[in-house]
Amino acid sequence: MNKRAEQVETTRQRIVDAAVALHGSVGPAKTTIAGVAEQAGVTRLTVYRHFADDAALFSACSSHWLSQQQLPDPAAWSELTDPLTRLHAGLADLYRFYRDGEPMLRRIYGDWAALPEGHRSDLAQRNNFFRDRLLEPFPEPDSGRLRAVVAHSVSFWTWRSLCHDNGLSNDDAVQAMTGLAAMTAGLQQPC
The missing domain is CATH 1.10.357.10 (Tetracycline Repressor, domain 2)
Known part of the structure; x- marks a missing residue:
């Protein structure tokens, strides 16, 4: 048996x-x-x-x-109370995951319409969860512009455009997106 x-x-x-x-x-x-x-x-x-x-x-x-992947760790990000520090750490973690999994993730996101509905929903909810964890410490996390910027920053396609298509390092992409969020939120970006 x-x-x-x-x-x-x-x-x-x-x-x-x-x-x-x-x-x-x-x-x-x-x-x-x-x-x-x-x-x-x-x-x-x-x-x-x-x-x-x-x-x-x-x-x-x-x-x-x-x-088989080292997944992003939003629980670790949530321990950080400064909004830009959390955003920087979260994006660095996400962008590492995106770079490591790029060949598969490009195929999955590229074939979005062919994915089973439940999986599309799960991926969208996961991105919303990441966005929301990163927005929590901001003074006005419900600001529509800031939500849009942070949602854009957690997107696989944003990472791919910045790093794969335009040659930025993960760190440069994280700095760029953190700077955009800081400017949108009216905060000073740490050096």
């Missing part, structure tokens, strides 16, 4: 690994069950035996990929 369970788990993991590889190379929109099956060396029916639908496979793929 244990050997059978191990074989089932090994097959399931091969399928998840295949989905991760395809999501990272061709993106979720071009990843098919047939492609996952071929990459994993199983039949399409075997994929469906392990995963009832694309959303279940996407969830397993996402969980597996995320388990």
